[in-house]
Amino acid sequence: MSETAPQPKTAASNPPVQPIASNLLPSDVVRISATKDVPQPTRQLEKVAKLIDVSKCIGCKACQSACIEWNDTKPEVETNVGVYENPHDLTPNMFTLMRFTEWVNPETDNLEWLIRKDGCMHCEDPGCLKACPAPGAIVQYSNGIVDFIHENCIGCGYCVTGCPFDIPRISKTDHKSYKCTLCSDRVAVGQGPACAKACPTQAIVFGTKDDMIAHANERVEDLKSRGYENAGIYDPAGVGGTHVFYVLHHADKPSIYDKLPDDPRISPVVEGWKGVTKTAGLAVMGVAAVGAAIHGIFARANKVDEHEEKEAEKLVSSGGSDDRGAV
Amino acid sequence: MVRPVYSEPGDRIESTRPVTVSRYRGFIRANHWITALSLILLLLSGLAFFHPSLYFLTGLFGGGQTARWLHPVIGVVLFVSFMVMFIQLWRLNLPTPDDRKWLNQIGDVVKGNEENLPELGKYNAGQKFIFWGMTLLIVVLIVSGVMIWEQFFGDLVSIPTRRWAVLTHALAAVAIILVFILHVYAAFWTRGTLRAMTRGTVTGGWAYRHHRKWLRELAGRRQNGPAE
Numbered sequence: 355m356s357e358t359a360p361q362p363k364t365a366a367s368n369p370p371v372q373p374i375a376s377n378l379l380p381s382d383v384v385r386i387s388a389t390k391d392v393p394q395p396t397r398q399l400e401k402v403a404k405l406i407d408v409s410k411c412i413g414c415k416a417c418q419s420a421c422i423e424w425n426d427t428k429p430e431v432e433t434n435v436g437v438y439e440n441p442h443d444l445t446p447n448m449f450t451l452m453r454f455t456e457w458v459n460p461e462t463d464n465l466e467w468l469i470r471k472d473g474c475m476h477c478e479d480p481g482c483l484k485a486c487p488a489p490g491a492i493v494q495y496s497n498g499i500v501d502f503i504h505e506n507c508i509g510c511g512y513c514v515t516g517c518p519f520d521i522p523r524i525s526k527t528d529h530k531s532y533k534c535t536l537c538s539d540r541v542a543v544g545q546g547p548a549c550a551k552a553c554p555t556q557a558i559v560f561g562t563k564d565d566m567i568a569h570a571n572e573r574v575e576d577l578k579s580r581g582y583e584n585a586g587i588y589d590p591a592g593v594g595g596t597h598v599f600y601v602l603h604h605a606d607k608p609s610i611y612d613k614l615p616d617d618p619r620i621s622p623v624v625e626g627w628k629g630v631t632k633t634a635g636l637a638v639m640g641v642a643a644v645g646a647a648i649h650g651i652f653a654r655a656n657k658v659d660e661h662e663e664k665e666a667e668k669l670v671s672s673g674g675s676d677d678r679g680a681v
Numbered sequence: 682m683v684r685p686v687y688s689e690p691g692d693r694i695e696s697t698r699p700v701t702v703s704r705y706r707g708f709i710r711a712n713h714w715i716t717a718l719s720l721i722l723l724l725l726s727g728l729a730f731f732h733p734s735l736y737f738l739t740g741l742f743g744g745g746q747t748a749r750w751l752h753p754v755i756g757v758v759l760f761v762s763f764m765v766m767f768i769q770l771w772r773l774n775l776p777t778p779d780d781r782k783w784l785n786q787i788g789d790v791v792k793g794n795e796e797n798l799p800e801l802g803k804y805n806a807g808q809k810f811i812f813w814g815m816t817l818l819i820v821v822l823i824v825s826g827v828m829i830w831e832q833f834f835g836d837l838v839s840i841p842t843r844r845w846a847v848l849t850h851a852l853a854a855v856a857i858i859l860v861f862i863l864h865v866y867a868a869f870w871t872r873g874t875l876r877a878m879t880r881g882t883v884t885g886g887w888a889y890r891h892h893r894k895w896l897r898e899l900a901g902r903r904q905n906g907p908a909e
Contacts, residue, residue: 388733487730488745508745510730511831515843524831529746623844627851635855636732642859646866656793656871658886666700666885666896674901 361400361497365546365560378495378542385494387486399497403563404536404547406471407573407601408611409582410557413438413452413469420552421450424537446525449473449534450549453612470600470611471549471558474521474534476500478594481620482533484628485516491531498563498597499536507531516628518593518618536597563597573601592619685902687802687894689773694903700885702899704803704877709769712762713878719759720861726752727854753830760823767816773803774813779894780806800893811864818857825850 359377382399386392422429427447432440438454450473457466480500483492491506492513502513502522509529513522522531537547545551546560553559559569570587577585586605589595600614608614684690695701705713726748729738742748779799783790783806789797790807804812828838828846838846868874873887888896 388736390733487733487736489733489736506745508739508749509831510749511829511835512730512847514831514835514840515829515847517840520840524835529750529832621841621844623841623848627844627848631848631851631855632732635851636734639855639858639862642862646862650866650869653870654793655869656795658873658884658890660886662890663699663884663886666889667698669889669893669896670694670697670700670885670900670903672900673903674897674899 359542359544362402362541362544362546363561363565365550365558367545369543369545374543376542377544378497378499378538382495382497383493384496385480385483386490387483387492388489395496397496399495401563402497402499402536402541402560402597403566404476404550404558404560404598405566405570405601406598407557407559407570408468408470409573409577409585409601409603410555411452411469411471412555412557413454413467414554415440415452416552416554417471417549417558418448418450418452420548421534422448424540424548425449425535444472444521444523444533446523446527446530446532449532455610455612457610468604468611470614472519472521472612474500474536474598475519475590475593476534476536476597477518478596479620481516481518481593481624482513482522482531483516484620485512485624487512495538497541499538499541500597501535501538502531502533504528504530504532516620516624518615518620534598566599570599570601574605577601577603588614590615590618592617685898687773687892687898688902689769689803692803692895692899694885694899695882700888701882702885702888702896703881704883704888705881707881709766710878710881712765715762716759716766719755719762720857722755723752723759724854724858724861726755731851731854750832753826753832756823756826760819763815763819770812771816774809776806776809777802780809783807795890800897801891801895802898803892803895805891807867811860811867814860815857815864818853818860821853822850822857825853 357372358375361377378399382395382397383392384395421427427449429441429445429447432442435442439451441448441451444451450471453470453472455468457468458464459466476498477500478498480492480494483494483500486492487510488506488508490503491508492500492502494500507530509524509531511524511531513531514520514524522533524531537545540547550558550560559566561569567587567589574585574587582603584606585601585603588600588602588605588608602608602611604610607616609616691703691706693703695703725738726742728735729745729748730752736745739745739748742751779801782799783801786798789795825846827834829843829850868878871891873884877883885896
């Protein structure tokens with residue numbers, strides 16, 4: 355170990371030959387699941403982003419292969435059911451997935467083959483982290499990466515509930531939640547994500563968020579000049595922007611790309627559950643428990659007296675009839 | 682035989698001097714304590730997931746992963762045991778006209794002036810509220826709980842439905858904890874009640890004070906000889 359790794363600006367560079375110290379440290383964490391008052395880091399890492407330009411994607415799935423290889427996951431071999439998705443969905447062992455849509459453009463009557471690369475969007479305001487009940491199971495670094503810390507994960511699936519993009523998958527084997535890490539372990543040593551490095555057409559590129567926005571703008575410009583007048587950037591504001599974002603040739607209707615949410619945000623139901631319900635619920639239960647305990651100790655108890663015991667004997671020996679008559 | 686109106690067929694006067702009355706037999710008591718223990722374990726493990734400040738409670742179960750899989754299993758135990766109790770208790774927990782009078786005089790209830798209240802059967806309106814409250818909330822909790830049971834039912838409902846289920850589960854859990862506190866509090870405050878669920882009997886005076894119609898019916902049944 356000699357030098358500290360630089361912050362990566364591209365996925366294209368090759369790693370140095372010498373060992374290199376990690377530059378993505380526990381002290382760079384800005385948010386931690388189920389943890390208040392996270393000490394704010396002394397340095398701010400440059401925000402990173404992965405840009406997926408769907409107009410350049412050829413659907414080769416090199417990104418999926420690179421992802422499997424780098425993360426050493428082993429997705430199950432499935433059967434061909436006549437669609438291009440393989441596997442059929444994201445799984446605990448497949449963090450990214452090409453999703454294919456055959457879409458007839460109503461304006462041109464042309465069939466368009468839309469491909470996008472599904473996976474964690476690394477939201478600036480992550481719903482998974484908000485929903486997670488386990489302290490430290492989900493963290494967000496100051497460079498924008500949202501990462502699952504598996505040793506703290508309890509497998510409850512609340513992150514699934516919180517995520518606006520339907521990304522996390524819970525393993526049936528170890529009961530922990532998995533998703534794209536944005537190759538945080540590569541970024542830590544100055545490298546870009548494996549998928550971006552593998553992409554043969556540079557449909558996936560990686561760098562600082564500012565650089566990626568600038569590049570995306572150029573791409574949008576280019577697409578517009580080619581007649582895609584609705585081309586644009588998909589960097590949804592509802593979740594504070596994302597650190598994986600798209601260039602779409604039909605940015606006016608994201609949902610045609612296999613249900614990419616038009617306006618994703620953390621569901622108000624989740625906000626209500628993790629907000630007022632949690633706080634007010636705890637307060638109400640606490641007050642009730644303490645109040646009942648104090649009242650139980652100090653209030654006059656409801657006691658049976660000797661007279662009532664005698665009355666009971668009379669009632670029983672009279673067979674249930676007393677001055678009020680039998681029932 | 683005609684079914685008794687204010688008592689269960691198994692309730693009976695055990696001794697006369699002093700009077701003791703059998704209120705719950707062994708099976709129902711054992712089952713009640715299974716329900717009670719399950720509820721307490723559910724409360725402790727559930728609260729751990731409800732609020733980060735209570736996450737340490739997972740330590741009682743050997744960690745978050747264990748608490749996570751155990752919680753719904755205990756939930757099923759509670760549901761089954763409560764359903765057995767429901768079948769045994771629901772009939773005498775149906776509302777009666779006396780309940781309205783009792784509720785209208787809730788002030789006398791709280792002050793302990795029971796001489797002003799109507800004579801009651803085996804349960805008063807407060808006990809019936811606990812019974813039906815628990816029933817409703819347990820049904821809500823088991824249904825919403827299954828919907829969010831990731832390990833076995835992760836694909837049962839859509840994610841938007843699951844969001845509502847998790848919110849409903851949390852709200853119902855808060856409500857059932859309040860009902861539980863009320864139940865425990867009332868059992869302590871009304872002295873002489875707990876033994877009904879431990880030894881199974883209550884004193885004649887307790888029955889005379891709180892559930893006189895019940896006592897009266899048992900006394901009449903005893904006078905007329907066992908009906909069996």
